Amino acid sequence: MKVENGDRRRTDSFLSFCSFQQPKLASIINYLPHDVAIKIASLLQVRDLCALSCCSTFWRELCVSDSIWESLVRKRWPLLTSFDFPSSSSSSTSSSSSANSPNFKKWRKLYLKRHVELGVRARSVEKFVEACSRSESLEVRDYLNAVETLIATRFGFEDVQRFLFNPKVNVLLNLIGVHYCLTCLGIQGDELVESLRASEISDRHVCIKWWKVGRWIYGFRRRDESHSRWVSLAYLATEDDEHVLGVLRRGTIHEVVRVQISAVGHTSTPWSYKTDQL
Template sequence: MKQSEEGTQSSLPDDIALKIASLLEVPDLCALGSCSRFWRSLCGSGCIWESLVKERWASLSSLTLFDESSSSTPTKAPISKGWRGFYIKRHKEMAGRVSAVTKFVEKCFPNESLEVGDYLKAIEELSTMQVGFKDVQMFLFKPKCNVLLNLVGLHYCLSWLEVPGEDVIEALQSCKISERRVCVKWWKLGRLFYGFRMRDESHSRWVSLADLAMAKEQEVLVVLQRGAIHEVLQVQISAADPTSTPWSCQSAQRQD
């Protein structure tokens, strides 16, 4: 085994090995690091983990870690333990933050439907917590998540993070959830016709996550973004067949 490890080190230049490791995603990088002492040392390199930190959390692009041996002087090449440890700590923090949002959303749809106010609040919480695109992919784009959580993550990426639709659809397809569908239903105040108020209008639309990501259902996105304001009385998002869901809408009384 020792000879095999030495052979690996001598047959593969360090710069090429480092380049290979730097192209891997975190799970593959960790798996490679468990192969031998050589790969464990190389896969723990600070430059690799620094790149992973700043790629996943773009807001930390100017971050500089401090060497533990010095309390005042930042090091431009942090020890590998610092960057790897920071990544692990940050990952756990993000998992806890997204879990809190997940629990909030799950409490809000006991009948498989979600009011738009709660929906927008969940998205705002993700923004407050500085959740990144990679975090959404890891924690909210999982097939085992309710499709309403998938939708919250999708809308957050498009509207708050301003991730290009092409990148979002690629992530949805990679996670095998692009064809999952939701039903968005909204009620609008009836139009005035010769001084009389017409009956309130009910609209219902089944849409896939892929269609929303590619802006094929722009009207639905606008309704979700604006919520229940102006002429829109109520908006509900459902993961179930609307014919079997106890939809309800109490029109507000208004005077013109």
Template sequence: MRSLSLPLSVPDDVALKIASLLQVPDLCALASCSPFWREICGSDCIWEPLVRERWPPLEFSDGSSSSTAIKKTMSMGWRTFYIEVHHKMAAEATSVVQFVKQCRSSESLEVDEYLGAIELLHAMRFGLEDVEMFLFKPEHTVLLNMIGLHYCIDCLRVPAICVLEALYRSKISERRVCVEWFELGHSSPYPHQNFYIPDESHFRYLSLEDLAMYKGEEVLGLIHEGASDWRIARVKITIADP
């Protein structure tokens, strides 16, 4: 890398160290300060770790490996590649938003619709930052917020504290949903007891913060069971607050 003169001399290795400690918005702001910082902040050694950190579920290829990997041409810099993948994820996030909007009701989701949206995110290989950036928006319905939260916990295995921090930053942690489920009646499981347990309906009100913590484990597990357990006739997730 060629060195460019500065009013205050900063060795290239020191400048690279400084730039490598920054998050993307600050890195871009620093790059606009001078030609020297533009060159430093565009370095592949800075942007490659940023790509891999933001999208850990993704495979990256220079064209010679797996057919399922996202391709990066040899001539493309990692900064340009980061921008390209970001735009791809933004477009795919829009498709998830549209999927939820086209479901049967704007106020609630049946369990098959809800799990279908999570499957879309899984197929797109979203990272936590994508979920926070594109789905944890306060202007989105809390149903979309919850889908992103559930995906982070269940598919990405993001620690609860990291999910909570993302909810707090997005100012959506107190938003609430109501999860309703309907259990079919059945005979007593004990041979010596001859009685029938009637159909029952249940519901739980939970905030997104509750769902990110241990309070939500039972409910999130129930949502998965509701798609396969014959005893559960229906599971529905509804917006709790206007």
């Protein structure tokens, strides 16, 4: 009985301490220097930042600050230029922005707008690849058109991971994401491989086949030369294989008359079948 009373007294003391400290902690948070609070919020990911904004009025007002969302926009989409950014108002600067400023939430709106737009664009690329690869193979012309769409929209690495590095979509779409990371974002090696592994697509394979014009020997033209390589997405991310990446980058040029990308287990259509479509 004495033990129970002792435990109860200690519990009551602890609860009293917590109830006493709670207003003090809330007061400390409310009186944090603005630059310190901004620094704390700027270290968070978007999801955590949104969660923090639900904690109190203080954090809700601070978490929509342009100084935070501008850094998030620039970090997620490094390929954006100044023409894509919101125009600054002469009546308010980043250092004197307040909740009453008409441009106070412009960077946050830009972030949310681009996030939605890129999701829609990624879905359109997925539908395009599906339409062009009904037989599980994709001609290099369509493949490069899909890559150009990503370039024009200026996808960021997070967008590629979110929308293209999905094990449930066609492996050709995964390959397009890898190609874009290597050639446009400059992301390769361990960083890219780690992302592929986290998405569970590093071991997915594709087959790249290309045909070169047959050589002329003693006035006779030999048959077109056929080449093929089976590679994993992880291999492409780590090895600078000019025989594969070079063919994908250049497409049909000079002596290469056709390039076809297909999933594992696909048998390519006969070369003569699509000669008239090139």
